[in-house]
Amino acid sequence: MRLQVLGTAAGGGVPQWNCACPGCSGARAHPARVRRHASLAVRLASGCYVVNATPDITDQIESCPWLRPGPGPRESPLRGVILTDAELDHTIGLLRLREADTLEIHATPAVRQALRPFADILAPYVQLAWHDADALPISDKRPRYATEPGPSGWVSALRITDGDSTLIYAPAMGAWPDTEALEQADCVIVDGTFWDDEEPRRTGISSRTATEMGHLPIEATMERLSRLDTRCLYTHLNNTNPLVDPAAEQHKVLAELGVEVAADGMVIDL
Template sequence: MKVILLGTAAGGGCPQWNCACAQCTSDSPPRTQDSVAFSTDGRTWHLLNASPDVRAQILTTPALRAGPGPRETPLRTVLLTDAELDHTLGLLMLREATDLTVHAPAAALHALTDHFPARTIIGEYHSWNWLPATETTIDGLQITSLPISDKQPKYARASTHPGPWVVAYRIHDPTTGGTLVYAPCLRTWPPGFDAFTDDASLVLLDGTFYRSTEFTTATDHANPAAQHAMGHVPITTTLPLIANRPGSTRWAYTHLNNTNPVVDPAGPEHAAVLAAGAELPPDGTEFTL
């Protein structure tokens, strides 16, 4: 299985257009909003989340470019972890795709119909398949999902639809034995997550914030509870858990917020993550599992 990190930043990217925090005004390498592409053969590709930056991400990734036919593309599937705008707005950029299947938690599919009508808008262009995130097989890859959070997007906070609203994905290639776990949105280290990540080749883990007070101190935000409400467990909480896990799993942080000091390769926080045995790969990083 081939894996390409198209984007590794949280919503807004880094630098973020409306932010003048230390990271956004530094010379740190830019990161686009989080999304991943994977494939078994390098010809047919599938996405994990569809960020608002998906057009630029596709055009800078040769394997995802259109062809060989004049209107043919290699994209076949999108797996959504949730209904957040930074993970779904890219669907509108893909609206010209004639044959696409979207998997998402049932609550997210509901939100994309009744609160942010992406499904209705896209349906005026082409009829896609919209399926709940359940155990399935795509191109021979065995895909399972784990409910991890009931955090609703701001635009759907009034929804009474039952959760889960957020899932993580485990993608196993029975031919190579490689396994990818994608979990960019962890409110906590949830029950069942240890087993879900056991023997994985690579885990792409929520790295939104480095510490629990980061958003408040970096932006002078008046509400200390704002960061907690965003639903992302900080790296300082998960890093010790990774260090104590046995096995040969590679752990890499993604979905890095623009306020996160680990985006600076020269900073002590970046060094601390690497010293603990985890990775902070940039946009465009490729893995073969």
């Protein structure tokens, strides 16, 4: 299994178009700090997939050499998309893939139900083939646009297996996944949206804490990750997270624990 990190930012990206916080201003002044929406390219024996379809998806595909089309004029190696949830920043890119002839979408029943309007819009353009994702439920927080309660399984930690290699990917994490599943994985990439629980309220972006917004903060998970005998990385960083600044002291804290911060463009072979 080969992975390429296509993006590592939470909703809005870094910088966010309407935000002048230190994280966004820093990214505008230093382009190396720019982060696209959190996503992965995954190359398996069965084909190539993108995990989550973000607003940046076409640029993200171009950034990954083994996702680019060819040799035929309309021949793409991309077989489909695997979804962790139904949030807009993880699904709106599906509409950008309308030029495909067929597209596999792997998702939980709850996510599929929420995306029925997307499926209706895409029906005249592309044939969608729906499949159940191998998912560990970690939150029942549904997106604001989803008015119907639906079944459980709104937010998942994906378990992607290829031969003897297993990846756990959970860019949004309202509860700690099954520890045994994490211990058995060769690589774990999880929610690093906020550094601490009070960050959203302290920075003025929300009246809720990180956990109330459906994200376990890094301070609540970093010690647990450090005890896993596998490679662990954080992704889905909000623009308020101090980790968007490469000079932030928090990087040293994670380094001492042996936990990494994923970077856009990073390639991981499992």
